[in-house]
Amino acid sequence: MSKKVSLKQHIGVTTVCIICITTVFTLLQFIYPQMLSSLRRNPTALYSGQWWRLFTPLLVHSDKNAWVQFIINMLGIAVLGTAVERLVGRYKFLLLYLAGGLAGEIAGYCGWDPFGAGASVGLCGLLGGLFILFIKGKSKMTPIIPVISLYFIAGLLGNASGSYVFTILICLSVSALQILAMKNKENINNINSENKVDIL
Incomplete structure (x- = not known):
């Protein structure tokens, strides 16, 4: 029973669905x-009536290195998306993702990048949600902030070096560290829960 609960805690169902759907397209x-x-x-x-183009991008x-852009976005959504979904639930998570996406698409149509595409604007919605929770004083947010910072640093280093491979390696490292941290936290929680049972 405990194994099933643990598995559900680690898998963000909505996060996985977004990654799978985006990957297919x-x-x-x-x-x-x-x-x-x-x-x-x-x-x-859009002006001719194709309103779905507010979300389908x-x-x-559409970047020159679309596959690199895709990998980085999916890594970010996998790590941060799971964290957000666990904190706010699947429905609010989906709302944050779509709201961030819609805001990004509107900004794009207003001149930022009228013919662009990508899941990064949805990822920005998740980041915005995380920072709002942090500002509201959610103590759970503290361990996530360094992860967010590392992703931004990875992007900056990638742009500065001109090496997308370097960026991907950093993001993979961050993801690996996050997974290890989550497993370590789970082990500690399991030990604490066992001790509580023994005391009772």
Whole structure:
């Protein structure tokens, strides 16, 4: 029974769904290039009534190195998404992701990047939610802040060095450290719970 609970605690169902859906669409865009043009931001198409383009750019990636952009975004969503989902629940998590995505798409259409695409704006929504929780004084947020900072540093170092491979390696390292930290915390909690049972 305890193993099942532990597994559920570590897996963010909504996070996994977002990653899987985004992965499918991003892979399909490499097989069918027209999918990118059909889902990315396009002011003319939006004004003609294709309202879904306010959200579908989250499903594909339009950067020159789209696969690198995709990997970094999925790593970020996997780590931060699981943390957010555990803190606020799946429905508020989805609301944060879509709200951040919508805000990013509107900013894109307003001139930032009218023909862009990518899940990074949804990730920004999750980051915003984390910082709001931190500002409100949620003590659970403290261990997550260094993780967020490391992801930003990874992005900055990648841009400065011009090496996306270096960026991916840093993000993978951060993800590995986060997983180890979560496992270590679980082991400590299990030990504490066993001690409480013995005392009772």
